[in-house]
Amino acid sequence: MRNTTDSWWRSAVIYQVYIRSFADGDGDGTGDIAGLRSHLSYLAHLGVDAIWINPWYPSPLADGGYDVSDYRDIHPDFGALDEAKQLIVEAHELGLRVILDIVPNHTSDQHFWFQQALAAGPGSPGRKRYIFREGRGEDGSLPPNDWHAAFGGPAWTRTSDGQWYLHLFAPEQPDLNWDNPEVRAEFESILRFWFDLGVDGFRIDVAHGMVKDPALPELGLPEFCVMPDEGQENHPHWDRDGVHDIFRSWRAIADSYPDRRVFVAEAHVRPGRLAHYLRPDELHTAFNFDFLKSPLDADKLRTVIDRSINDLAAVGAPATWVLSNHDETRHVTRYGRAYTGVTTRMRDQGHPSSDRTLGTRRARAAALLMLALPGGAYIYQGEELGLYEVEDLPESVLQDPTWERSGHTVRGRDGCRVPLPWTGDTPPFGFGPAGSTPWLPQPEDWKSYTAEANQADPTSMLHLYRDALRLRRTNAGLSGEEFRWLDSPDGTLLFGRGNGLLCAVNLSDEPVPLPGACSPLLVSEPLDDNGLLPPDTTIWLYED
Ligand code: NOJ
Numbered sequence: 001m002r003n004t005t006d007s008w009w010r011s012a013v014i015y016q017v018y019i020r021s022f023a024d025g026d027g028d029g030t031g032d033i034a035g036l037r038s039h040l041s042y043l044a045h046l047g048v049d050a051i052w053i054n055p056w057y058p059s060p061l062a063d064g065g066y067d068v069s070d071y072r073d074i075h076p077d078f079g080a081l082d083e084a085k086q087l088i089v090e091a092h093e094l095g096l097r098v099i100l101d102i103v104p105n106h107t108s109d110q111h112f113w114f115q116q117a118l119a120a121g122p123g124s125p126g127r128k129r130y131i132f133r134e135g136r137g138e139d140g141s142l143p144p145n146d147w148h149a150a151f152g153g154p155a156w157t158r159t160s161d162g163q164w165y166l167h168l169f170a171p172e173q174p175d176l177n178w179d180n181p182e183v184r185a186e187f188e189s190i191l192r193f194w195f196d197l198g199v200d201g202f203r204i205d206v207a208h209g210m211v212k213d214p215a216l217p218e219l220g221l222p223e224f225c226v227m228p229d230e231g232q233e234n235h236p237h238w239d240r241d242g243v244h245d246i247f248r249s250w251r252a253i254a255d256s257y258p259d260r261r262v263f264v265a266e267a268h269v270r271p272g273r274l275a276h277y278l279r280p281d282e283l284h285t286a287f288n289f290d291f292l293k294s295p296l297d298a299d300k301l302r303t304v305i306d307r308s309i310n311d312l313a314a315v316g317a318p319a320t321w322v323l324s325n326h327d328e329t330r331h332v333t334r335y336g337r338a339y340t341g342v343t344t345r346m347r348d349q350g351h352p353s354s355d356r357t358l359g360t361r362r363a364r365a366a367a368l369l370m371l372a373l374p375g376g377a378y379i380y381q382g383e384e385l386g387l388y389e390v391e392d393l394p395e396s397v398l399q400d401p402t403w404e405r406s407g408h409t410v411r412g413r414d415g416c417r418v419p420l421p422w423t424g425d426t427p428p429f430g431f432g433p434a435g436s437t438p439w440l441p442q443p444e445d446w447k448s449y450t451a452e453a454n455q456a457d458p459t460s461m462l463h464l465y466r467d468a469l470r471l472r473r474t475n476a477g478l479s480g481e482e483f484r485w486l487d488s489p490d491g492t493l494l495f496g497r498g499n500g501l502l503c504a505v506n507l508s509d510e511p512v513p514l515p516g517a518c519s520p521l522l523v524s525e526p527l528d529d530n531g532l533l534p535p536d537t538t539i540w541l542y543e544d
Pocket residue numbers: 063066103169205206266326327
């Protein structure tokens with residue numbers, strides 16, 4: 001039974017659809033709305049509560065769609081607005097809520113506002129919608145300050161008339177000026193546009209970066225950082241208090257609709273700061289990057305879990321849990337490495353070797369851990385199939401702007417964005433019609449990772465996710481918010497939820513006994529011959 005209550009979002013499992021790579025209905029090699037519509041029943045059967053669709057708006061795709069040129073339409077490669085409307089209706093009929101991605105920190109450089117700003121010249125009202133400045137040095141040929149851009153190079157690009165504009169990401173993604181009331185009004189209108197079409201919420205891109213210190217002071221850092229460094233109390237472009245005013249006005253818009261509309265923040269902030277975004281009159285939830293980045297180590301995970309739940313409980317918000325997304329190395333690959341956490345420089349350091357069998361085993365254990373924790377959870381498309389990161393894509397096909405902007409030294413995020421395998425023994429594996437060529441090549445061995453192959457194997461990752469999601473829906477102990485730690489051996493985690501439900505995770509090197517007087521409900525790997533829980537295994541149990 002689906003959660004139809006007003007507070008569905010507090011425990012929702014949300015499936016991330018990276019639309020370019022989900023399913024290609026028209027055979028042009030790019031995923032699209034037609035492909036998504038034809039797989040909605042797969043998602044309903046998987047047992048998720050909602051889908052979050054990565055940007056599907058018109059865009060030159062300089063950053064995979066995070067460079068939006070029109071916020072009220074659909075990219076022609078993905079379909080048309082009418083199809084989007086049908087998708088929303090069909091998803092709702094299947095009990096799936098629909099969350100879109102909104103990109104308010106920057107537009108595309110092809111957005112008509114930016115084109116207007118370039119044409120109108122220095123000092124014009126058009127330029128005040130973005131962050132234009134004169135350069136430094138006698139002839140203004142030096143950027144206005146020392147800020148770095150996410151994908152490499154300075155955060156400033158010079159225009160033909162000599163002024164510079166700010167872009168925290170690629171030069172094709174100029175940052176908006178959120179001190180300008182016109183920018184605020186425009187985004188409020190965009191939210192209403194999609195809410196009126198029935199979307200249930202938004203994931204807010206770079207929520208922690210929208211407001212800048214207008215003085216644009218120097219940072220004095222050697223490279224771009226996704227969040228303020230320890231000790232940087234008043235960072236000039238991350239996590240400034242001014243963002244909260246914006247989110248309060250967005251919340252008022254969401255709350256003006258009779259049924260619940262929700263926001264989830266992508267906010268990379270220092271420990272303790274996330275709760276500010278989730279105060280009762282601001283956003284509903286936020287991604288838990290601390291959990292995603294944590295090594296699979298019992299003590300470290302216990303600390304992250306405690307901090308996540310407790311910090312957010314102080315403002316009445318639920319925690320969320322996530323293992324992978326379209327920006328990070330897929331966790332099957334991460335967990336097969338010697339170091340299982342995410343370091344910010346991981347992608348620069350080449351590819352540490354990864355044991356895929358071990359990574360898969362750990363991914364199964366992590367999935368049952370994540371889905372047993374109280375609060376919401378995010379599944380990145382393909383993790384339910386056990387997909388790994390494709391680390392050997394030919395250089396000629398790489399599309400992440402990081403590749404070009406790092407002077408071909410950092411390959412970027414394409415390896416987690418390879419189109420999904422659905423059926424059959426050869427590419428495109430049902431991603432598109434036979435004979436079509438997916439926009440990134442799929443590995444040959446993905447024939448054993450297709451949804452079809454997973455379906456045929458009762459021990460597959462897909463069956464594990466389906467079983468876990470079914471139990472989450474049918475077992476009140478898992479959908480509530482009750483949570484308590486219980487004593488367990490070193491290197492393991494043991495916690496209780498409502499209704500006598502327990503979850504035990506063995507991250508040590510030795511098999512451990514199950515807690516006494518319990519019946520197994522679901523296990524990520526079989527128990528050993530002595531009935532012990534093997535290393536890298538999670539079990540859900542009932543207290544007898
Ligand atoms: C975060 C998104 O997840 C990422 O894919 C994108 O490149 C940046 N924001 C910039 O929009």
